[in-house]
Amino acid sequence: MSPSTTDPKLLVHAYVDGELDPAHALEVERMLADDPALAAERQRVEALRGAIRERLPREQAPPELARRIATAIGLRSAAAQPPSRLSARPSWRALAASVLVAAVVASGATWFIGEGRGPDATADMVVASHMRALMAPASIDVASSDRHTVKPWFNGRIRYSPPVEDFATQGFPLIGGRLEVLAEEPVATLVYRHKQHLINLHVLPARLGNRYLALGATQREGFNILTRAQGGFVYVAVSDLNAQELGSLLQLAAR
Amino acid sequence: MEWSASPMGSLGSEDDQARFASVVLPHLADAYALARWLTGDRADAEDVVQEACLRAFRGIGGFAGVNARAWVLTIVRHAAYAWLGKNRSAALVMVDDLEAVEQQQASDAPDSGPQTPEAALIAKADAARLEAAIAELPLPFRETLVLRDVQGLDYREIAEVTKVPIGTVMSRLARARRRLIERVGMDEPADAPGIAPANEARNEPRKVPRNQP
Numbered sequence: 001m002s003p004s005t006t007d008p009k010l011l012v013h014a015y016v017d018g019e020l021d022p023a024h025a026l027e028v029e030r031m032l033a034d035d036p037a038l039a040a041e042r043q044r045v046e047a048l049r050g051a052i053r054e055r056l057p058r059e060q061a062p063p064e065l066a067r068r069i070a071t072a073i074g075l076r077s078a079a080a081q082p083p084s085r086l087s088a089r090p091s092w093r094a095l096a097a098s099v100l101v102a103a104v105v106a107s108g109a110t111w112f113i114g115e116g117r118g119p120d121a122t123a124d125m126v127v128a129s130h131m132r133a134l135m136a137p138a139s140i141d142v143a144s145s146d147r148h149t150v151k152p153w154f155n156g157r158i159r160y161s162p163p164v165e166d167f168a169t170q171g172f173p174l175i176g177g178r179l180e181v182l183a184e185e186p187v188a189t190l191v192y193r194h195k196q197h198l199i200n201l202h203v204l205p206a207r208l209g210n211r212y213l214a215l216g217a218t219q220r221e222g223f224n225i226l227t228r229a230q231g232g233f234v235y236v237a238v239s240d241l242n243a244q245e246l247g248s249l250l251q252l253a254a255r
Numbered sequence: 256m257e258w259s260a261s262p263m264g265s266l267g268s269e270d271d272q273a274r275f276a277s278v279v280l281p282h283l284a285d286a287y288a289l290a291r292w293l294t295g296d297r298a299d300a301e302d303v304v305q306e307a308c309l310r311a312f313r314g315i316g317g318f319a320g321v322n323a324r325a326w327v328l329t330i331v332r333h334a335a336y337a338w339l340g341k342n343r344s345a346a347l348v349m350v351d352d353l354e355a356v357e358q359q360q361a362s363d364a365p366d367s368g369p370q371t372p373e374a375a376l377i378a379k380a381d382a383a384r385l386e387a388a389i390a391e392l393p394l395p396f397r398e399t400l401v402l403r404d405v406q407g408l409d410y411r412e413i414a415e416v417t418k419v420p421i422g423t424v425m426s427r428l429a430r431a432r433r434r435l436i437e438r439v440g441m442d443e444p445a446d447a448p449g450i451a452p453a454n455e456a457r458n459e460p461r462k463v464p465r466n467q468p
Contacts, residue, residue, distance in 0.1 A: 010425050013432065017403065019410050043374035044436050051439070052389075052404045055382040059288035065301050066283060069308045073275060142409075152407030156282075156324035 008035070012042050016049065018144030018153065018176070025143050053148060122183075122212060127220045129180050130200050130238040140176030140191050150177040154188050162188040162203035163233065165253065172199070172249045183211075192249060197241040201253060209234025217243060230254035271315050278318055279311045282327040285406055289328055292401045293335040295390060299342075307334035325412045332398065332416055372440025380439035388438040396431035403428055 008031050014020050015028040032039045142153040151164040157179055166174035172192045180189040180200075185208055192199040204212070212234055218225045224243045228235045228250050235254040239246050279286075286307060290300035307330045311318075318326055380388075389397060398417060402408045413428075414421045 010429050013429050014410070014425060017410070037371075040371065040374070044372065044377055044440070045432055047374040047378040048380075048432055048436055048439070049404055051378055051380045052385055055380070056385055056405060057382060059284060059291060061283040061287035061304070062297075062301065065287065065304060066280070068301075069283075069305055072305065072309060073272060073312050153409060155407055156322050156412070 008038055009041065012038060013045060016042060016045050016146075016149075018142045018146065018149040020143060022140065022143050049148075123215055123218050123220045123225060125182060126202070126212070126215070126225055126236060126238055127223050129182060130223060141178035143176040145174050145176075147174065150174065150190070153177060154179075158186050158188055160188070160205045162190070163231075163253075164190060167192065167249065167252045170248075170252055171195075172252065190253075194239075194241055194245060194249065197239055199237060199239040199241060199246065199249060201249070202236040202238070203253075204234045204236070206232050206234055209236070212236045217247075219243070226250050228254040271312065274315050274318075275308075275312050278315065278323045279308060279327055282324045285324060286327055286331045288406065289331050289398075289401060290335050292389070292405070293332065293394070293398060294338065299338065303335045303338050304331060306338070307331040310334060322412065322415075325408065325415050328402070328406075328408075329416045372436060377436055377440040384439050385435075388435050391438070392431055392434060396427050396434065399424060399427040400431035400435070404432075 008028070011020070011024070011028050012032070015025060015032075020028060032042055142150055144150055145166050145168065147164040147166050151161065154162060154177065164174070164177070168174070172194050174190060175193050176191050178189050178191065180187050180202060182202065182204075185204075187208070188203045190201040190203060192201060202209075202212075206229065209229070212227050213229055215225055215227050215236070217227075223238060223240055224246050226237045226243065226246050228237075231254075233254070235250055237246050237250045237253075283304070286304050287300055290303040290307070291297055294300050294303060307327075310333075311327060311330050314330070389400065392400065395417075399413060402413045402416060403410075408416065410421050410424050410428075413424045417424070419427075
């Protein structure tokens with residue numbers, strides 16, 4: 001985001017929230033370095049966010065509420081059936097069945113699209129997305145080294161929640177995340193830096209990612225692509241970094 | 256309050272049901288949490304969410320398919336405000352006053368808060384204190400903070416849900432956090448030694464506890 005304000009007190013919040021584009025984020029980092037009062041405010045805001053995140057219990061909707069809603073929505077099909085003491089149940093089952101059908105149709109469509117691509121075309125696609133990211137004015141949509149900022153950012157944008165970690169101590173600082181569209185699917189992409197190299201790490205659930213595993217370790221136009229499956233996710237790392245160091249990041253992320 | 260009596264019989268094909276199940280139901284927990292923070296009560300939150308779901312179901316054809324969570328939360332918020340208007344109009348009257356105060360204060364000095372508690376003190380605030388402090392926030396601040404810090408929406412989404420410009424989201428969020436910091440950072444429980452009794456002093460101006468450059 002390019003903020004409309006220049007008030008440092010507001011910008012600190014936007015910075016903590018990963019809402020600033022890289023240029024403005026750098027500017028705030030400079031202000032933080034120069035102004036101890038501002039740096040203290042940043043610590044307070046982060047402490048507050050951390051306390052809310054870790055202490056407040058996550059609210060779950062009562063199961064009874066979901067049933068009530070299903071009953072209200074499914075009234076038509078329930079009313080069409082002869083009255084029964086289980087009348088609330090069939091509509092809920094119908095709802096569940098239609099979800100299942102929708103899921104099967106959706107995954108079938110994905111498979112169909114993916115089938116047409118050989119490993120070569122897939123490698124080209126992955127490298128093309130990496131180069132797009134390098135050329136774009138901002139290669140990240142959410143600029144933050146805080147995984148608690150990056151991970152929730154994907155909520156509501158994609159249908160899965162990728163594992164997100166910062167490996168700064170191992171030499172691979174997390175610098176942010178973005179949404180990348182690969183094979184017509186929005187994909188969570190984490191951006192790391194190692195020395196002067198930018199690394200894109202696509203994280204996909206196995207149902208979307210398995211076809212990338214065929215790439216194994218590939219080199220294309222001077223870029224290295226490494227893949228790995230772990231814990232129900234497929235990790236696809238792309239960078240101009242050498243394969244060995246790129247492999248170290250993959251080891252850290254997919255373990 | 257009786258929501259479920261509304262005649263749904265003429266509405267909703269099976270397509271709509273499937274779409275509702277894939278668009279709305281995944282966000283039921285978020286919907287309920289927002290409704291609870293807005294109404295302050297679990298039973299009321301259930302009524303609000305049910306009403307919101309019926310509205311969402313009727314309007315499912317109008318969902319553009321971009322951001323399901325923001326769409327659902329927008330409807331929940333709308334239903335919650337309608338509910339508050341009917342059952343607790345006092346809460347909404349206060350909002351109007353507050354908006355006026357907020358706009359007036361915006362032109363005043365931004366750092367009106369002389370209280371600068373230690374980050375370490377804030378970090379150890381427990382759930383009950385945080386809940387109470389958030390619940391005490393005026394509605395526009397509370398919803399902005401909850402959408403951001405509890406539910407993890409970004410500024411653009413919050414602007415969309417609460418129907419205000421991003422600049423307003425930023426200032427409300429900053430204010431909400433400032434209030435919470437002052438509240439949970441200074442207002443120590445009685446069993447903690449060495450801290451001034453904050454309950455009596457909360458509304459009075461206080462000296463800055465540390466030297467500021």
